Amino acid sequence: MTTIAAEGAPSYISAGYTLRSWLTTRDHKRIALLYGVSILFFFLVAAAAAAMIRLELLTPAGDLVDDDTYNKLFTVHGVVMVWFFLIPSIPSTFGNFLIPLMIGAKDVAFPRLNLASWYIYTLGGLFVVVTLIAGGVDTGWTFYTPYTTMFSNSHVILAVTGVFIVGFSSIFTGLNFIVTVHQMRAPGMTWFRLPLFVWAHYATSLVMVLATPVLAMTLALIAIERLLGVGIFDPALGGDPLLFQHLFWFYSHPAVYIMILPAMGVVSEVITCFSRKPVFGYQFMVYSLLAIAAVGFMVWGHHMFVSGQSMYAGMVFSLLSFLVAIPSAIKVFNWTATLYKGSVRFDAPMLYALGFIGLFMMGGITGIWLAALAADVHLTDTYFVVAHFHYIMVGGAVMAFFSALHFWWPKVTGRLYPDGWARAGAIVMFVGFNLTFFPQYIAGYLGMPRRYHVYPPEFQVLNVLSSGGAVVLGVGYLLPLLYLWWSLRRGRLAGANPWGATGLEWQTPSPPPTYNFASAPRVEGPPYAYQAGGTDGR
Amino acid sequence: MNELQQADAVPAKAPPTGRYWLMWLVLLALQLVNLGSSYLPLGAFNVVVNVGISIVKALLVMAVFMHLSSASPVMRLAAGVGFFFLAVLIGLSLGDYMTRP
Numbered sequence: 001m002t003t004i005a006a007e008g009a010p011s012y013i014s015a016g017y018t019l020r021s022w023l024t025t026r027d028h029k030r031i032a033l034l035y036g037v038s039i040l041f042f043f044l045v046a047a048a049a050a051a052m053i054r055l056e057l058l059t060p061a062g063d064l065v066d067d068d069t070y071n072k073l074f075t076v077h078g079v080v081m082v083w084f085f086l087i088p089s090i091p092s093t094f095g096n097f098l099i100p101l102m103i104g105a106k107d108v109a110f111p112r113l114n115l116a117s118w119y120i121y122t123l124g125g126l127f128v129v130v131t132l133i134a135g136g137v138d139t140g141w142t143f144y145t146p147y148t149t150m151f152s153n154s155h156v157i158l159a160v161t162g163v164f165i166v167g168f169s170s171i172f173t174g175l176n177f178i179v180t181v182h183q184m185r186a187p188g189m190t191w192f193r194l195p196l197f198v199w200a201h202y203a204t205s206l207v208m209v210l211a212t213p214v215l216a217m218t219l220a221l222i223a224i225e226r227l228l229g230v231g232i233f234d235p236a237l238g239g240d241p242l243l244f245q246h247l248f249w250f251y252s253h254p255a256v257y258i259m260i261l262p263a264m265g266v267v268s269e270v271i272t273c274f275s276r277k278p279v280f281g282y283q284f285m286v287y288s289l290l291a292i293a294a295v296g297f298m299v300w301g302h303h304m305f306v307s308g309q310s311m312y313a314g315m316v317f318s319l320l321s322f323l324v325a326i327p328s329a330i331k332v333f334n335w336t337a338t339l340y341k342g343s344v345r346f347d348a349p350m351l352y353a354l355g356f357i358g359l360f361m362m363g364g365i366t367g368i369w370l371a372a373l374a375a376d377v378h379l380t381d382t383y384f385v386v387a388h389f390h391y392i393m394v395g396g397a398v399m400a401f402f403s404a405l406h407f408w409w410p411k412v413t414g415r416l417y418p419d420g421w422a423r424a425g426a427i428v429m430f431v432g433f434n435l436t437f438f439p440q441y442i443a444g445y446l447g448m449p450r451r452y453h454v455y456p457p458e459f460q461v462l463n464v465l466s467s468g469g470a471v472v473l474g475v476g477y478l479l480p481l482l483y484l485w486w487s488l489r490r491g492r493l494a495g496a497n498p499w500g501a502t503g504l505e506w507q508t509p510s511p512p513p514t515y516n517f518a519s520a521p522r523v524e525g526p527p528y529a530y531q532a533g534g535t536d537g538r
Numbered sequence: 539m540n541e542l543q544q545a546d547a548v549p550a551k552a553p554p555t556g557r558y559w560l561m562w563l564v565l566l567a568l569q570l571v572n573l574g575s576s577y578l579p580l581g582a583f584n585v586v587v588n589v590g591i592s593i594v595k596a597l598l599v600m601a602v603f604m605h606l607s608s609a610s611p612v613m614r615l616a617a618g619v620g621f622f623f624l625a626v627l628i629g630l631s632l633g634d635y636m637t638r639p
Binding site for chain 1: 627
């Protein structure tokens with residue numbers, strides 16, 4: 001692979017320091033940072049709600065907040081975490097920053113659309129902030145009908161409008177990535193030379209573009225029934241509440257893959273770099289990403305096993321759900337095989353990535369339990385489900401987000417962070433996460449239902465463990481904020497390629513210049529040309 | 539040059555405006571046929587006829603108004619994938635509604 005340096009060209013950060021230069025930028029890297037700041041804000045909002053929930057659950061009695069407030073807390077936690085943090089987290093920040101760099105392009109295909117997507121995200125976020133100030137919404141993040149359309153006295157329309165709007169930012173980002181990957185690959189960057197991070201985002205973008213319009217339509221139908229009284233979902237008006245669940249989960253199950261596929265892309269890059277080996281079974285990794293994206297559209301009914309859905313449909317959805325495990329397992333096996341006989345180094349990004357593999361596997365396997373019809377009847381709406389999806393979304397997607405943050409931080413900022421602190425942060429986060437959520441598996445299996453703030457006293461020990469774990473997890477999130485902030489001014493200069501990694505993004509200075517490369521790169525070989533035990537420039 | 543660039547290199551010629559108007563009239567006529575057929579006592583075939591007419595209308599919209607009749611294979615694939623997943627949504631949902639005891 002030819003080295004394409006652009007020494008001497010001003011970096012994208014020094015291209016302008018005014019607020020106007022940031023708010024009107026069309027540079028994909030600056031837009032990525034705008035997204036980064038925004039999702040950090042919403043992460044903190046949703047984390048504050050989670051902290052209140054865990055504090056309330058320290059004791060079996062409802063002694064901190066009343067039941068209405070508790071309903072609003074878990075709703076805002078879910079709505080904000082899902083739509084304003086997890087879904088845009090990796091694609092809109094690292095995807096935006098890295099895809100053009102990785103394929104050797106100057107920018108994304110539609111830079112203005114890219115900026116527009118951030119403004120739309122911000123507008124959607126504004127609606128959520130107004131919802132909170134006005135008193136919140138109490139429906140749960142799933143907005144189930146007919147409660148949402150006919151009975152809730154909270155600010156449903158405001159919240160639904162916010163989510164409706166933010167969906168368009170998701171569609172714009174997906175559209176941009178698809179066209180960018182098709183149109184703007186550097187000479188020699190054939191489809192099977194693309195980094196797996198790019199393939200993962202391509203698969204994610206397909207899901208974003210295909211699924212999000214269904215969510216928009218479903219939320220619009222909520223507004224129509226709630227505001228105009230048109231019978232769509234409410235049985236009293238001749239509607240069908242299960243229709244809402246079909247439409248909602250047709251989006252919201254694939255939405256899990258919008259969160260996890262980019263995470264898989266991150267982990268593939270990090271595992272191969274810190275094993276000094278090409279990723280095992282590259283083509284199978286690609287086909288697995290696409291298979292997860294496609295089959296993920298056909299499993300939504302496993303959220304509805306006890307809803308009154310036909311048991312025959314339940315059986316089909318159960319079988320289809322088992323199918324998703326195959327490509328997911330291929331990926332886990334291939335990451336493990338990549339480690340085998342590699343020159344493994346345990347730098348901070350690698351620790352987060354290894355954490356991802358373990359936690360994702362736990363979440364995935366318990367997902368198989370939940371996809372089994374009979375087991376799900378027992379486990380549905382218990383803390384077992386809560387633990388399962390947090391192992392996927394937090395243990396999986398958020399660990400991968402932090403892996404990406406530590407892996408590409410030197411590229412984004414040009415600075416290195418203190419590695420000892422970073423490794424400690426990864427370990428604290430892993431321990432805190434397990435302490436928070438593993439007890440919830442047990443509580444759920446023993447029958448503790450989700451979404452109640454008062455619970456039988458026999459569950460208190462498990463809940464105290466969980467709340468204690470949340471404190472450790474909070475420290476795990478706070479540490480990186482502190483040392484990464486410190487590194488911005490005091491960290492050592494990183495140089496173009498501190499990890500000795502392959503990939504075009506490492507062939508340009510850190511931080512990269514505005515148009516990424518001094519001249520168009522030419523790709524002449526496969527990705528991940530690592531040699532185990534070889535010199536790696538670190 | 540990849541497939542989309544090839545598609546851009548030879549831009550599809552936009553059909554004349556008259557064709558849109560003609561298609562609009564055809565769609566209106568099919569709408570009337572749809573309406574009229576619902577008065578015929580065909581039993582279960584009423585649904586078959588109405589859905590069949592709707593499919594023809596959808597295909598006409600895709601071919602003419604969405605320019606798929608003259609689009610590149612990638613564009614047709616993109617549109618096809620969209621309709622495939624719409625079919626998945628409707629098909630699997632109907633799988634529930636039609637098999638409830």
